[in-house]
């Protein structure tokens with residue numbers, strides 16, 4: 006079984022790396038970002054539409070942790086396609102991973118081309134680019150149109166109750182890292198009896214089992230919490246392994262439960 010820690014990184018297609026566990030920051034206050042960095046998290050996920058990029062940038066600076074040790078992920082909102090300045094919103098020299106937030110709204114290739122240019126500019130030398138909420142077909146279309154620039158990450162909602170098998174298989178084939186958002190089902194399934202039974206067996210909480218499942222599936226996982234205690238709890242998952250048999254039970258809980266953005270993965274391809 007692969008050993009993980011908060012320092013474990015996943016190697017991306019382009020040779021760069023990202024920690025396997027990070028903090029999601031949708032609707033969290035700056036204190037949560039600070040608490041996560043204090044507790045050893047080194048990956049922070051934000052987005053221009055979360056209206057907190059400036060705060061994230063400030064907390065990263067205030068932490069005193071060398072910039073190169075922290076991995077900042079942000080996303081371009083659907084409405085900005087040609088003027089992309091993620092590092093300015095964060096008041097940073099660069100971001101580590103820049104994602105197209107969704108395939109919705111058209112102008113996918115125009116946006117992707119702008120992101121490629123940003124990546125290639127010396128100004129954003131550390132930056133690498135990916136997508137979010139793309140299904141396998143979107144990824145295939147993008148690869149056909151821009152074969153030299155496959156996204157390194159696809160950030161999608163995924164947890165034991167939502168499998169996206171076809172998308173995950175395609176990402177695995179292409180070497181695209183899957184980043185799991187809403188990995189705790191936004192709290193909706195924390196009392197599921199099968200999940201709780203497994204959690205009890207390992208002396209862990211249901212949230213910890215879902216995060217551990219995500220890592221053992223090979224995903225990068227970004228649970229959100231605004232509580233310092235739960236931020237610590239969510240990182241206390243490195244001292245146990247879920248057995249193959251229990252992974253099978255968890256994989257079998259799929260009920261196509263989408264808790265965040267209904268229909269987004271079924272968006273028609275509008276290049």
Ligand SMILES: NC(=O)c1ccc[n+]([C@@H]2O[C@H](COP(=O)([O-])OP(=O)(O)OC[C@H]3O[C@@H](n4cnc5c(N)ncnc54)[C@H](OP(=O)(O)O)[C@@H]3O)[C@@H](O)[C@H]2O)c1
Pocket residue numbers: 028029030031032050051106137138160161185186187188189190191192195210212213227228229230231232235236238239265266
């Ligand atoms: N790319 C996209 O389109 C997209 C969409 C959605 C989300 N995301 C990203 O993914 C991140 C995570 O997803 P999410 O925020 O939707 O949901 P989530 O991480 O699945 O769940 C967050 C909820 O679970 C609770 N929680 C956290 N840890 C817990 C624990 N140990 N025990 C019990 N409850 C716990 C939180 O409450 P407390 O805060 O009170 O702890 C919050 O209500 C977001 O913050 C965002 O960065 C990306």
